[in-house]
Amino acid sequence: MRELTLNISGGERPAYLRIADAMRAAIREGRARPGEAVPSTRAIAGRADCHRHTVMAALEELVAEGWLVARRGQAYRVSRELPERYFSPARDRLARPAARGAPWRFVREASEGPHAAAENFEYRFQSGLADLRMFPFAELRSHLSDVLRRRSPAALGYGDPAGHPRFIDALTVYLRRVRAVEPGGVVVTHGSQEAIFLIGQLLLAPGDRVAVERLGYRPAWDALATAGATLETVEIDEQGIDPESLERLCRRRRIRLLYVTPLHQYPTTATLPVARRMALYEVAARHGVPILEDDYDHEFHYRCEPLPPMAADDPAGIVLYVSTFSKVLYPSARLGFLAAPRVAADRLSKLRRILTRQSDSLLQEAVARWMEDGGVERHMRRMRRAYEQRRDAMALALEGHRAGGLELDWTVPDGGMALWLRIPGRSSAVARAAAAAGVYVQPEEAFQLSPRPGRHLRLGFANQSPSEIEAGLALLMAAAREAGRPKR
């Protein structure tokens, strides 16, 4: 091993480790073969420009790891136990695609998901996104600090996968009071996304069929499809999902789950009327179909109280209710939750253990305290007022554009954080033209299972100020005119 060269170039690692790294590389690359003697520590020290003791530390390390063997009074040697097949030229073969084909076969894939690149736009009509510039950073800081100041290991340790008991208590009180839901069991999840994913895993076998609204939330659909299920669409109109369409589907197919957004249909924002809710529930119960109710922005409703969710009246015990605090607090908090009949909640909590184990207890305890002192609801009320103003500012600006001759149509939503706008041109073309003008908006095509040309845009109004909304809409409408103009 006379010609052995060691590349001991700089870096942050201590010198003895760099020498060990270089020696390992030399062995792996076949420059030092099993059984060969290693140059003397003196020779290596000279080449590496370091003290002999540093080299000895490196070689002892390699002996301990099994790369080298040392016999009293003899030179260090490369271990003969290292398998020949691993080294060059055999090693070069390893780097080539494996004999039985490349090892990568990707079984499940997800679509791109909304808002993947929204941050690059000047105006962002993202829906479901809070205006974080109005977030009470100091309040959250104070509650997190309070928890940490108590130095309680329980706030940081492993806990119940269903959630921190204090947060579950605060949630239960909140659900009962604000949404009239009396949960059998609650499981805290990383956003409603994990709740939906978990429910799909528990209830759906490969080949099962899930009923979803004709327009809907793709990440939820993807989560259910990942369990192996096929999605079947149910008709929607300006009142939301059509129970008769579900009835027809249930007669044709065994449906294993219904995923639905009754309060503010996603993306059209329609509120499902009481009579339809009852009919929908009756159909689902009669056909033995559990209902996955996504109540994703309950807190923001501007016309008196929001309708209680379907989970608030569930005599057959078939509603799995999911919601989130991501929209009320901040998205990256990942504080979603599900409420379900006890039999399902217990199993979801156990299954959750192998998905992500549990949520951060520190944050749960801080938010529980914040809920207990009323701070979370004070913040909600502030945001509700702000978002209502923004909704009205958007509607007013749209009136102006309509008066200016653009063929627009919309229903001012009773709640939520977005408006569903009918435009004259094809929505994907308008969204593209808007993007070129620095405006992010989601076209109807983004909410379909198999995209067909649409005529609507979903315009989030919560995350921009009224003046930003007006300026962004002006650009958007110019883009819509542009996209609608016949090409020469």
Next chain:
Amino acid sequence: MRELTLNISGGERPAYLRIADAMRAAIREGRARPGEAVPSTRAIAGRADCHRHTVMAALEELVAEGWLVARRGQAYRVSRELPERYFSPARDRLARPAARGAPWRFVREASEGPHAAAENFEYRFQSGLADLRMFPFAELRSHLSDVLRRRSPAALGYGDPAGHPRFIDALTVYLRRVRAVEPGGVVVTHGSQEAIFLIGQLLLAPGDRVAVERLGYRPAWDALATAGATLETVEIDEQGIDPESLERLCRRRRIRLLYVTPLHQYPTTATLPVARRMALYEVAARHGVPILEDDYDHEFHYRCEPLPPMAADDPAGIVLYVSTFSKVLYPSARLGFLAAPRVAADRLSKLRRILTRQSDSLLQEAVARWMEDGGVERHMRRMRRAYEQRRDAMALALEGHRAGGLELDWTVPDGGMALWLRIPGRSSAVARAAAAAGVYVQPEEAFQLSPRPGRHLRLGFANQSPSEIEAGLALLMAAAREAGRPKR
């Protein structure tokens, strides 16, 4: 509807909502049928002992929701659009098991998982659990406060599902320096559990086969099995996994993934020697089997440096590396991560979007800052010293018990947070007897696919002080003697 009684009992909700609740219940329960007139506001106000305006507010709410209709100059009536089928007595039928069978069919279930009830014990030899009494609460508080004081919406908003850029940078520097891993791509996950789950989802189709060590970590196995895979065991001995056993298996079956714990075999703590790593890698590469390497507690290694992971030398690009900061920081932080060849990392990040979307940016940014200022590694070094002392205290105490006549056998582990102890009796019986004496310990049976009688216990030494370890071991050894005594 003369005899209509409204139960408007107390609670936290405002009076008008309580009246609306009571009215909804009356309709749902069939005491007020579609088309019927509602008693006058005056009559209701009298019965509910409140102002007429309160009642009017309640009825207007119900009109808005679609329960009632109001015609000018006439009494409010229950809407005729409400579907008859929904009400009693039909409603009572809804509450009975659905005609097509109960809606619940649970497709995937998880086993109980370790440590489910460990908190109820006085002495807890839990493995993989840090001693949180030594956690630097003030440092974490200060970094979280710093982030929140900057009031940056980016710290709270939606972000890249792969992780917060600053945390990924800190992780990449750390992996390169401490583990000699040069990752193609990094994805931050909720603990290594989510990383393993994700990898299973991406790579395993129903019916696929996964190779796992004969003794191993059940929550990881459960996560892989949830993707529909069947587990095949590979032999292990006192040096860890046996590459020849894997070779035999790969000849018999198409193996789609190998899950392995090379640094400290879980649960036996054996470090896989270099020669075996090479042989294992060569077998996997030749058969086109991706390697899922779980490097779960490399921070705690007491004999010089820990061996670099298999991911540090991956010429064929087949190693998926997962690890976690849960053991270094605190478990509920859920700061796991994976490092993988770019082609796989990109897809894992996209798939992650539909599982839990992303991790908490606030915590990621705080921990990134803490890593940058060296605080995380200072804490690691403190804990490493403490755990080494605890390991030695455990070994010393065991020496004493062996000298006292108990037939015990163990190898002091080079690293990690647990010791694998051979005992004279059957391990599940000893664990039961220990539990009765207030001592939590995991028997060998807990780490097997199909439990067979074992002779070992896994004794965590990290989360208890030396004196707690001694006291707990004394009770455990008494239980072992007790369990080993022939029953009369």
